[in-house]
Amino acid sequence: MASLLQLENVTIRFGGLTAVSSVSATVQEGELVGLIGPNGAGKTTVFNMVTGVYQPTEGSIAFAGQPTAGLKPFEITERGIARTFQNIRLFPSLSVFDNVRVAFHLHLKHDSVHSLTRGPKFHREEIELRERTRELLAIFNLERVQDEPSKSLSYGDQRRLEIIRALATRPKLLLLDEPAAGMNPAEKLELMKLIQFIRDKFQLAILLVEHDMKVVMGICQRIHVLEYGRKIAEGTPAEIRANPAVIAAYLG
Amino acid sequence: MKLPKSQIFLLVALLVAGGFSAFSGRIDPYILDVTLGVGIAITLASSLNLINGFTGQFSLGHAGFMAVGAYSSAMLTTTLGPKLGASAGVLQWVLFPASLLLGGLVAALAGLAVGAPSLRLKGDYLAIVTLGFGEIIKVILQNVDAVGGARGLVGIPDYTNLFWTFGVAAVTVYVVWALLNSTYGRGFLAVADDEVAAEAMGLNTTRYKITAFVVGSFFAGVAGGLYAHLKGYLNPGGFDFNKSIEIVVMVILGGMGRHVGVIVAAVLLAVLNETLRSFGDYRMILYSLLLILLMLTRPQGLFTWTPRKKSAA
Amino acid sequence: MLEVNQLQVNYGAITALHDVSLRVEKGSIVTLIGGNGAGKTTTLRAISGMVKPKSGQILYEGRDITGVPSHKLVGQGIAHSPEGRMVFANLTVRENLQMGAYLQRDKAVIAREEEFVFATFPRLKEREQQLAGTLSGGEQQMLAIGRALMSQPKCLLLDEPSLGIAPLLVKLIFEKIVELNRTRGLTILLVEQNANLALEISQYGYVLETGRILLADDAAKLRADPKVRDAYLGG
Amino acid sequence: MTELLQQLINGLSLGAIYALIALGYTMVYGVLRFINFAHSDVFMVGAYIGFYLGPRLGAGTVWGGIATLAAAMAGSAVLGVVIEKLAYKPLRNRSNLTVLITAIGVSLFLQNAGQKILGANPRAFQFPVPGGGQQRLFPETQLHFRSLTISSNQVIVLAVSAVLLVALWWIVHRTRIGTAMRAMSFNATAASLVGINNDAVISFTFALGSALAGAGGVLYAMNYPSIDPLMGTLPGLKAFVAAVLGGIGNLPGAALGGMLIGLVETFVSGTRMSTYRDAIAFAILILILLFRPAGLLGKLRVEKV
Amino acid sequence: EPIRIGEFSSLTGREAGLGQYTHMGVQMAVEEINAAGGVDGRPLLVLAEDTQSKAGEAATVVRKLITRDHVVAIVGEGASGRCLEGAPIAQRAGIPVVSPAATNPKVTEIGDCIFRVCFTDPFQGTVMAKFAHETLKVRRVGVLSDVASSYSLGLAGFFRQRCIVDGVELVGEQKFSGGDKDYRAQLTALKAARPDALFVPAYYGDAGLILLQARQLGLTVPVLGGDGFEAPELVQIAGAAADGAFFPVHFSTSDTSPRSRSFIARYTQRWNKAPTGVSALGYDALNLIADAIRRGKSAEPKAIRTALAGTTGFEGITGRIAMDSERNARKPASIVRVEGGQFRFLQSVAP
Numbered sequence A: 001m002a003s004l005l006q007l008e009n010v011t012i013r014f015g016g017l018t019a020v021s022s023v024s025a026t027v028q029e030g031e032l033v034g035l036i037g038p039n040g041a042g043k044t045t046v047f048n049m050v051t052g053v054y055q056p057t058e059g060s061i062a063f064a065g066q067p068t069a070g071l072k073p074f075e076i077t078e079r080g081i082a083r084t085f086q087n088i089r090l091f092p093s094l095s096v097f098d099n100v101r102v103a104f105h106l107h108l109k110h111d112s113v114h115s116l117t118r119g120p121k122f123h124r125e126e127i128e129l130r131e132r133t134r135e136l137l138a139i140f141n142l143e144r145v146q147d148e149p150s151k152s153l154s155y156g157d158q159r160r161l162e163i164i165r166a167l168a169t170r171p172k173l174l175l176l177d178e179p180a181a182g183m184n185p186a187e188k189l190e191l192m193k194l195i196q197f198i199r200d201k202f203q204l205a206i207l208l209v210e211h212d213m214k215v216v217m218g219i220c221q222r223i224h225v226l227e228y229g230r231k232i233a234e235g236t237p238a239e240i241r242a243n244p245a246v247i248a249a250y251l252g
Numbered sequence B: 001m002k003l004p005k006s007q008i009f010l011l012v013a014l015l016v017a018g019g020f021s022a023f024s025g026r027i028d029p030y031i032l033d034v035t036l037g038v039g040i041a042i043t044l045a046s047s048l049n050l051i052n053g054f055t056g057q058f059s060l061g062h063a064g065f066m067a068v069g070a071y072s073s074a075m076l077t078t079t080l081g082p083k084l085g086a087s088a089g090v091l092q093w094v095l096f097p098a099s100l101l102l103g104g105l106v107a108a109l110a111g112l113a114v115g116a117p118s119l120r121l122k123g124d125y126l127a128i129v130t131l132g133f134g135e136i137i138k139v140i141l142q143n144v145d146a147v148g149g150a151r152g153l154v155g156i157p158d159y160t161n162l163f164w165t166f167g168v169a170a171v172t173v174y175v176v177w178a179l180l181n182s183t184y185g186r187g188f189l190a191v192a193d194d195e196v197a198a199e200a201m202g203l204n205t206t207r208y209k210i211t212a213f214v215v216g217s218f219f220a221g222v223a224g225g226l227y228a229h230l231k232g233y234l235n236p237g238g239f240d241f242n243k244s245i246e247i248v249v250m251v252i253l254g255g256m257g258r259h260v261g262v263i264v265a266a267v268l269l270a271v272l273n274e275t276l277r278s279f280g281d282y283r284m285i286l287y288s289l290l291l292i293l294l295m296l297t298r299p300q301g302l303f304t305w306t307p308r309k310k311s312a313a
Numbered sequence C: 001m002l003e004v005n006q007l008q009v010n011y012g013a014i015t016a017l018h019d020v021s022l023r024v025e026k027g028s029i030v031t032l033i034g035g036n037g038a039g040k041t042t043t044l045r046a047i048s049g050m051v052k053p054k055s056g057q058i059l060y061e062g063r064d065i066t067g068v069p070s071h072k073l074v075g076q077g078i079a080h081s082p083e084g085r086m087v088f089a090n091l092t093v094r095e096n097l098q099m100g101a102y103l104q105r106d107k108a109v110i111a112r113e114e115e116f117v118f119a120t121f122p123r124l125k126e127r128e129q130q131l132a133g134t135l136s137g138g139e140q141q142m143l144a145i146g147r148a149l150m151s152q153p154k155c156l157l158l159d160e161p162s163l164g165i166a167p168l169l170v171k172l173i174f175e176k177i178v179e180l181n182r183t184r185g186l187t188i189l190l191v192e193q194n195a196n197l198a199l200e201i202s203q204y205g206y207v208l209e210t211g212r213i214l215l216a217d218d219a220a221k222l223r224a225d226p227k228v229r230d231a232y233l234g235g
Numbered sequence D: 001m002t003e004l005l006q007q008l009i010n011g012l013s014l015g016a017i018y019a020l021i022a023l024g025y026t027m028v029y030g031v032l033r034f035i036n037f038a039h040s041d042v043f044m045v046g047a048y049i050g051f052y053l054g055p056r057l058g059a060g061t062v063w064g065g066i067a068t069l070a071a072a073m074a075g076s077a078v079l080g081v082v083i084e085k086l087a088y089k090p091l092r093n094r095s096n097l098t099v100l101i102t103a104i105g106v107s108l109f110l111q112n113a114g115q116k117i118l119g120a121n122p123r124a125f126q127f128p129v130p131g132g133g134q135q136r137l138f139p140e141t142q143l144h145f146r147s148l149t150i151s152s153n154q155v156i157v158l159a160v161s162a163v164l165l166v167a168l169w170w171i172v173h174r175t176r177i178g179t180a181m182r183a184m185s186f187n188a189t190a191a192s193l194v195g196i197n198n199d200a201v202i203s204f205t206f207a208l209g210s211a212l213a214g215a216g217g218v219l220y221a222m223n224y225p226s227i228d229p230l231m232g233t234l235p236g237l238k239a240f241v242a243a244v245l246g247g248i249g250n251l252p253g254a255a256l257g258g259m260l261i262g263l264v265e266t267f268v269s270g271t272r273m274s275t276y277r278d279a280i281a282f283a284i285l286i287l288i289l290l291f292r293p294a295g296l297l298g299k300l301r302v303e304k305v
Numbered sequence E: 001e002p003i004r005i006g007e008f009s010s011l012t013g014r015e016a017g018l019g020q021y022t023h024m025g026v027q028m029a030v031e032e033i034n035a036a037g038g039v040d041g042r043p044l045l046v047l048a049e050d051t052q053s054k055a056g057e058a059a060t061v062v063r064k065l066i067t068r069d070h071v072v073a074i075v076g077e078g079a080s081g082r083c084l085e086g087a088p089i090a091q092r093a094g095i096p097v098v099s100p101a102a103t104n105p106k107v108t109e110i111g112d113c114i115f116r117v118c119f120t121d122p123f124q125g126t127v128m129a130k131f132a133h134e135t136l137k138v139r140r141v142g143v144l145s146d147v148a149s150s151y152s153l154g155l156a157g158f159f160r161q162r163c164i165v166d167g168v169e170l171v172g173e174q175k176f177s178g179g180d181k182d183y184r185a186q187l188t189a190l191k192a193a194r195p196d197a198l199f200v201p202a203y204y205g206d207a208g209l210i211l212l213q214a215r216q217l218g219l220t221v222p223v224l225g226g227d228g229f230e231a232p233e234l235v236q237i238a239g240a241a242a243d244g245a246f247f248p249v250h251f252s253t254s255d256t257s258p259r260s261r262s263f264i265a266r267y268t269q270r271w272n273k274a275p276t277g278v279s280a281l282g283y284d285a286l287n288l289i290a291d292a293i294r295r296g297k298s299a300e301p302k303a304i305r306t307a308l309a310g311t312t313g314f315e316g317i318t319g320r321i322a323m324d325s326e327r328n329a330r331k332p333a334s335i336v337r338v339e340g341g342q343f344r345f346l347q348s349v350a351p
């Protein structure tokens, strides 16, 4: 069976700088994969290429067997990849609730015309969506702030909301960029459980960028390691922990 | 079948407009003129609010779309009206709405033509392009003899009445409100907040922006048609940059993206304009001072008590 | 050196800090820990003049600096590496650092400080001419800390300096913090989620929860406190 | 051929004035990210300051002309700072659209108060000669090259504009306050965290921008010696367009944009298409922006996600 | 119980000059009439409304004047565009309107309630073309008109028609947009066409600069204009460059008739500045209405209208006025020439 996500010799250059250099990697369905490496190694850039924000200079990316070259970010999301951002990008003036609700948009049966006619079908769908939004918010215990504008949330809560919002697009692959940043160890433990819970409950694959090794080693089945844009290692957490190159470059 | 509240609101609004309209013969024509002006302002402001307020684009060319609608609609009634040989009543109740629709459609088309290529521009660059479009429309109208050129288009019948004006205003407010208050519609707000994130959530941002532009221009065009048949005379100079600014002021004063606030701002400015008339040539001085004062004292918009983005539809 | 008395801060209707009092002795490192939304960032913002407190008092070297705007405090020796980094996205790394030394007119001093920052974060040296906005998250964090150092502060406020930083570098940064504290006598108020590490290098610590000081004690004692271990140190 | 050259000269001298006004728009925009609608009215006030002070400062001689120009710049600078303090500063942390409205309010106020106080009729921007008769701000001669005619005023406009542009560039790129201005334009909060006094920088920016507007007003009035309280609106609009065309926030861009608008207008005016002049100018502008969405010299702001 | 008369004009905005001069004429007329005991013992009350030189205002203020202020007649709007907007409403209400200075032919075509005391565009366009051809012996002429002004385009059109009839060659036609300030491009193009004379239908603000710039560019042929040239500012702006310009006036300040001299003296006394053509027209428009009320012996709109239509020999400051069947004032115009900063009467031309 083909991989869910497949990167083949992917390279991207910004002017003279090669940010990612001939990286190949895969993520299988339902798998929880880590992507680690020193600062500036190119992890976020890989995310940006997978989600269509950047087009690779060389190489190819395929999702569910289909190449994604030339697709716009929203088209890639339609195919089933969702992400969070390293620098949080919520809809700051929308309420917490609406941040999530908007993301359901992809699976709506109604559109602009139905918004105007507002027939019974429209209302049924809206009620259902509201229920589902609440369910999602409940995962991270965010219903208590659901009517606040998202910009007034603390940093940690904003991270959580971003994950929920991404889930609302019902992805097959979820890309998380440093979800544990800004959380204390206790909160990180909780987050680890939640990530696994999400994976199981929504049956999706997760690609995780994170600098906290407890988190990465604790939940990932496989880990890719980047340094200076190149892949220097791949393997199980145990293998990675023992890999001298990774220790030298990253773990210390 | 049980009608939802929002549609009942629309129906009631239409009925009330119709009811008042029956008595318009007894209303002082000056008051009527001002009232109709207010109704048109509501339509203009609400439609621009969809573009500038909710979707976060910055259009400075709303008067241009209004002009397109005004001229198309007036051309239809002035050329076709006399040929039909129908009674004034028939013309007012059949030809006139058709002409409003035409004005709206032509304006929407113009909105599409301007919007589609230029929506990749951001902020002030978009503002300049829309401003430029408005000016281009003005210059073209000035040069076309068939619509009166610089002299203006004369002899437009006075079909605009309370029913049409407030009916259109109610429909506009309803459409903007209904569009936004749905899961689909929250997308407009999301686009305004963060385009990158919106794309990442699978929202086709271009599509949203174009929809806002087309719907907004459509109602600007209809408002133009109403304006034409209220004033009875059109002059390209009346649709200049300053007119666009007037509408923008209503939207911002109303608090950008607040339904009620923008309506109230439209009413307030129109009424202010009339009440200050008695101050003669101090009128505009006072007007400008009041504008500054309003902004300094209510910078968040006049009516912040209206919840901006409720989670409930 | 720094003393905060009964500080209250509101964001609109929300009260972020209710009644926060803390002291930072000259030449010490003090850590502020607490869960998300506890008000750590708000406390730092209030001290550096980014938000105006509703009530309460902030004393710096004995002077009342409550409500004094940020730019004046920089001149008095308070530097802040803020949450969210806030680098000048369209200036290069080098220009960012030089902006950090805005109040410093002596070119030689600027050059010396720049050397120091580059020595601390060699990565920044590699990226000297790159626009700060295109740096990776961790690189921006380094730049934000470096920029704060450029003003030669006497008192440094660090908001989660390890956020988004790779493990190897986290250790390094903490070492540098200690070094700055030792060699220059720099007073440091640290907000950290990596509480273990932070308390390890601090003399004193405060635990903040929902806008109130919950605990205040010697850092070593806090680390030993089972309640603190459970809630903030990850057991 | 001579006609072409003549039009080129005409276009450049008109463009130079647009450029001066555009520089003010661009500077304020660069720092505060909002369009200062009152700028074009400061331009008008500048011209009136020149009109009233000119006779006292000895307008008509070279030094008198320079003194008048300087006085207008100083007066406009003060006006600009006062406007900022009264109408914009209280809204410092609000969205820039809010400030836009007060700016429109200030603009309307200056125009209408101007009509009331200064009179609505156009005035001739001329100065009495002591012995009787009228003279211009600077002694004027027409320079003829074959059939080409250049007015000494046109030369002065070009020269003054060039000098001011260079001076401005130097201030913004080579001085501390200039650096502070640029830093503020990127992130005002961060700027205050490194010790930049935002209020001082903003006042300075307004002073500088308004001084340019004042200079523009006097030069414009000198070249087109009919002034009225609404004289700012049209050139203001065009300068605003020029600023965006060049890439708003970019100084050389504003100068280039101004020159370009001046040239396009002049060349279109001299043809059969002259009735469509503004339409053509805007159409060109739109086309340019479609291909260069950040203006001619503007850079798209980097935004790494 | 005063007789209420409305006025709508551009008191502020871009064309405030026009409106204010008109308004001063109207104001003075009222003061004089009332000082002399009013009309048939009733004083006149003028209610003035401002159109701000803006489209869309005229319709509203005319409605206000009629329904709120119950005026019986209206003096209004010298600018043709806004007159075209406001007058139809008065027409529908049956309230007579006398426009002081709207010269566009369409204005009085609105209906039988709309009159004017000025001559029309066809009249002055034709007169100036004839003058160029017959008196100045012009063979090649260039035209520079204002694209944003129906007044200017109208004049240019009638001028052009007459030139074709006379066999005068139109060697160049250029357009500008009112308020432009820089006309060098157009003038440079016109100069290249080597005309014997230029026709520049424009208001004095633009015209002054055009004259100035034409001379600066070495374009020294005679410049002909319309009644919009008439204002002291023309000479102030253009200086010596105004010398040798020709244009028709409704009323000339160099007119030496006792009636004119007295008007100028009274006006200067009242307002501290010299009158312009539109001041005199405003003065005449109001006096014409007062005269109509006296003649019709009624202050009812209908009667006023009838009396206005029957005007035959009203002695105005701007000449003896008779209303033709199109409700246009039939009266002579004078052509003046600028000499040393003064407008010198040259010849009188009858319709």
Ligand SMILES: Nc1ncnc2c1ncn2[C@@H]1O[C@H](COP(=O)(O)OP(=O)(O)OP(=O)(O)O)[C@@H](O)[C@H]1O
Pocket (backbone or CB within 6 Å): A014, A017, A019, A037, A038, A039, A040, A041, A042, A043, A044, A045, A046, A086, C130, C134, C135, C136, C137, C138, C139, C164, D304
């Ligand atoms: N748009 C861009 N223009 C120029 N350089 C870029 C751009 N985007 C990324 N880079 C550079 O590419 C490199 C990789 O950046 P990336 O953000 O992918 O790093 P990262 O692995 O996510 O690091 P971190 O852990 O610090 O977030 C960095 O050195 C960065 O400066």
Ligand SMILES: Nc1ncnc2c1ncn2[C@@H]1O[C@H](COP(=O)(O)OP(=O)(O)OP(=O)(O)O)[C@@H](O)[C@H]1O
Pocket (backbone or CB within 6 Å): A151, A152, A153, A154, A155, A156, A157, A182, C011, C012, C014, C015, C016, C034, C035, C036, C037, C038, C039, C040, C041, C042, C043, C083
């Ligand atoms: N700009 C703001 N507007 C409104 N509320 C805010 C704002 N910033 C913070 N808050 C609120 O103030 C409280 C304290 O926030 P603060 O950012 O100080 O927390 P923190 O301790 O730094 O949390 P974190 O660890 O997540 O960064 C939170 O409840 C937050 O929602």
Ligand SMILES: [Mg+2]
Pocket (backbone or CB within 6 Å): A043, A044, A045, A086, A177, C136, C137, C138
């Ligand atoms: Mg990253």
Ligand SMILES: [Mg+2]
Pocket (backbone or CB within 6 Å): A155, C040, C041, C042, C083
């Ligand atoms: Mg924080």
